[in-house]
Amino acid sequence: MDKLYVQMYSFDSFNPAENEKNFRSAAELGFDGVELFGPNLAMEPEKLADMLKETGLEAVSLHADADKIEGMIPYAETLGLKFMGIGMHYLPDEAAAIEFAVKLNSIGAECSRHGIMLTYHNHTQEFLDCGGKMILEILMEHTDPDKVGFELDAGWCAAAGVDPIAFINRHAGRIKLVHIKESGEVLGVQPPFNPADIRTGEDGKVQFSEEQKQAMERSKKINCPAGDGLVDWKKLKAAADAQGCAAYIVEREYTYEGTRYDCLKADIEYYR
Template sequence: MDKIYLQMFSFGEFDPSLTREQICAAGDMGYDGVELFASNFEMPVDEMKALLEEKNLEAISLHTQTGKVEKMIPYAQALGMKYMGIAMEYIPDHESALAFAKTLNTLGKKCSEAGIMLTYHNHTQEFNVFDGEKVIETLIANTDPEFVGFELDAGWCSAAGEDTVAFINKHAGRIKLIHVKETDRVIGPEAPRNPADMKFDENGRPMISEEERRADEEKMKMDCPTGQGINDWNAIKAAADAQGCAAYIVEREYTYKGTRLDCLKEDIAYLRQNVK
């Protein structure tokens, strides 16, 4: 794999004061670019632009919330981003999926006017079936391809029980970005989570009970070393390349050995050496 990007969430530390250190680490590990995340936006855009140029990194995209898309357009423009992603949305039923598709179209048109393609990033919950249709397919069917694309998280897609290659082929032209995330198991579609119900500490970490933390950590263990799970990365890349995927972005949820940096170094090394 030639160009490989890194989702900044992957560092697992969300203190804004760490942004410079993390950007530098991404460049030093050999990543070609980054997808920015919430804690990174505390850095003034001019400072971020200079830092990215210093480390020879491309800002391909960012993740934000639905209600912040319009606010983030100038930031994305200033960094020359081609994409902007909504990280997650609460979609508890078919009517909510249809309503959110309309929102995506509206926001996507505004992004398009700024030269940016809006994307939506899946978890497993988008593979729930409501009224006979998967949520993600309701979104795909009811959004305008000119204004809205999708960032397929291959790890969550496979964990939901989907054939990721078949899904990409079925929706050719709509998958603009791929999140390279490994999984060693199928857990099925999870119940929809409402981000509005989540509380965060001053460093952006979710405030959850010890029981919830243990359950989440056990689930995150499925994010095993890239290449040691159930995803066939060469097949995924071939399918995604054939339908026009623009970028492959590593996103890591779990530290399976040593430090998170150790894992991210192994992720990029595997992709460089084994995925064509």
């Protein structure tokens, strides 16, 4: 791979005071750039741009909630981002997906006016079958391909029981970014999760409900080293390259042993 980015969520820190440490860790590990999320965006964009320049990192995208992302366009412009992504949305059925697609088109049109492509990132829930079409496919069918792209999380795709390579080939041109992640086994489509339910404590740590904790425990069980799971990464990259994927972003949500840093170190060594 020519360039490898890391989703900053991978450092398991929701405290903005740890931003500098985490950016330096990303650079130390050898990543070329980053995908930003919540606590990173608490920084003034000019200060963040200076920090990225100092560490030699390029910001490729950011994640924000659907109700906040349009307001982040000036922030993204300051950083020179080409992509902005919605990391998750509550999509329990086909009607919700069609309604959300209207919103994606609206936000995507505004992003496009500023030279930015809006993307949507999947978990397993977007592979829920609704009468022969998956939620993610319904979003694709009802969104403007010139304004709305998709960030395929290959690990969650495989965990849902869907071959990410076949999915990319079936939807050529819609996949703009890829989260490269491993899955040790098929977990199946998990119940739709509402990101609005996420709460953060005073210590900056996310406070999960019992239901969320149970879902996380199920996800942890499928966590494994890069190359030891379900996905043929060479074939995945070939398929994604052929349809114009702009960037590959490593995301490590859980550890299989050691720390997140240890796992990311093994990840980048494998993907390089």
